[in-house]
Amino acid sequence: MADEQKMDREGLERVARVFQAFSDATRLAILQELKSGPCGVGTLVERVGGSQGNISKQLQVLAETGFIRREKKGNQVFYSIDDPRVFEMCNVVCSKLTSEAQEKAGFVFEI
Amino acid sequence: MADEQKMDREGLERVARVFQAFSDATRLAILQELKSGPCGVGTLVERVGGSQGNISKQLQVLAETGFIRREKKGNQVFYSIDDPRVFEMCNVVCSKLTSEAQEKAGFVFEI
DNA sequence: GCTGTATATTCGTATATTAGAATATACTGA
DNA sequence: TCAGTATATTCTAATATACGAATATACAGC
Known part of the structure; x- marks a missing residue:
């Protein structure tokens, strides 16, 4: 099914870089906002919090993954989900974390 | 469909932590080895390279995500994929990176 | 208990990351 | 061109990470 060949170090590093982009709460908060639709930088600064400069930087990190799109419209820049x-x-x-929490709480009977 | 409620900062940080675990080439190399089946630490040290101490540490990071299982058998510790x-x-x-590479090379005609 | 093997932990160091503040750039409209 | 708004970049400090080397712990067999 899937490609069973092993990826070389460079390939692994590229994959790692993408996961890295999703490994920060601020960036995940941005993603969460973009879920509702495209959004300008200023709006994201309001909704996510933090300095304008930082949000702008994190947006760039996200855009580099290829999953998020950057689009200039006049004076503003809109970011949106390019790949859901x-x-x-x-x-x-999330579902893994949820099931872990349930197991910890003893809500699950494993056979 | 999916939960449309927004996650709080603590939740986002927990999710971020999991992505973080997958954001390192060494740990991805370990995952790649585990794909073929359970594996002891020593074998992973041989196959992935690096110091025994480091591999052991990275294995712990992976195990904390809940996707990888740790199992002691006598003198050895076997790690395996717990959630494929x-x-x-x-x-x-990977598929995103592949399609990006193709676009860069001009292999794709977008309508 | 002692020895050897397997794994984990600690420590130190080089490097990377995050964030805010300040500054620079890009664009719009008068 | 000038002023104002929107976004990006640079600089700096605090913190986190990855790694090897050395050390500690766990367990099996004698």
Whole structure:
């Protein structure tokens, strides 16, 4: 099915770089906002919090993954989700965390 | 469909922590080895390279995500994939990188 | 208990990351 | 061109990370 060949170090580093982009709460908060639709930088600064400069930087990190799109419109720059599979990944992690929490709380009977 | 409620900062930080675990080439190399089946630490040191101490540390980081299982058997410790969805996530990233590379090379005609 | 093997932990160092403040650039409209 | 608004970049400090070397712990067999 999937490619069973092993990836070389450079390939692994590129993949790692993408996960890295999603490994920060501020950037995930931005993603969460973009889920509702495209958004300008100023609006994201308001909604996510933090300095304008920092939000702008984090947006660039996200855009470099290829999952987020950058689009200039006149004076403003709008960011949006370019590939919704980014949320599939988040959902996998979330559901894992949820089931872990349930196990910890003893809500699950494993056979 | 998915939970549309916004996650608080603490939740986002927990998710970020999991992505963080996958954001390192050495740890991805370990995952790649585990794909073929459970593996002891010593074998992973041989196959992945680097010091034994470092591999052991990285294994712990992976195990903390809940996607990788740790199992003691006598003198040895075996690690294995506990939730194969970790590879789904990797595949999403890989396919994105592949399509990006193709676009860069001009192999894709967008309508 | 002692020895050897397997794994984990600690320590120190080089490097990377995050964030705010200040500054620079880009664009719009008068 | 000038002023104002929106975004990006640079600089700096605090913190986090990855790694090897050395050391500690766990366990099996004698």
